[in-house]
Amino acid sequence: MMRHLVMFRRLPEVALNRDLEQQLVQRMQHLPEQIDFIRDWTVAANELDRPICWDYLLDSSFDDADAVERYLPHPAHQALVKDLKQYFEWVAVDYTC
Template sequence: MMRHLVMFRRLPDVPAQPELEAELVERMRLLPQRIDFIRGWHVAANELDRPICWDYLLDSSFDDAESVARYLPHPAHQALVQDLKQYFEWVAVDYTA
């Protein structure tokens, strides 16, 4: 099993837009409906206001590294990435569980 973790936060030079942010997060939550080989998917919002914290976490799982490699260029994922990058920055960690 390969885990794919991503943390998101609003870009520092982008003003907060709560409606847009909510729409982007909802699209993240619904992505497994468009990619059938995702095995696990959880999007959570940060609950504590600390400078070290990012805004959201995506905790996902795939069968193996090859599945992650298929997911990254998937058209549904790439369409979302194009919109996310206008509002969020992110970091990721991929590891075998």
Template sequence: MMRHIVMFRRLPAVPVQPDLEAELVERMRTLPTQIDFIRDWHVQTNELERSICWDYLLDSTFDDAEAVERYLPHPAHQALVKDLKQYFEWAAVDYTA
């Protein structure tokens, strides 16, 4: 199994837009309905206000590295990435579980 972990935070120069942010997060949460080879998928909101914390965490699981490589260019993922990059920055880690 391959774990794909991504942390998101609002870009510093972008004003807070609660409605847009909620829409983007909901789209993140429902992405597995469009990509059937995602095995496990959780999007969580940070609960503590600390400067070191990011705003959201995506914790997902795929069968293997090949599945992650198929996921990254998937049209549904790319459509979401296009919109996310206007509001969030992110950092990712992929590892074998």
């Protein structure tokens, strides 16, 4: 099993737009409906207001590294990434569990 973790935060130069942010988060939450080989998928908002914290976490799993490699260029994922890039920056960690 391969875990794929991604943390998101609003780009520093982008003004807060709660409606757009909510739309993007909802699209993230529903991505597994378009990609059937995602095994587990949780999108969670940060709950504490601390400078070190990022705004959202995506915690997901796939069967193996090959599945993650298929997921990354998937058209549904790429369409979302295109829109996320305009609002969020992110960091990711992938590891075997």
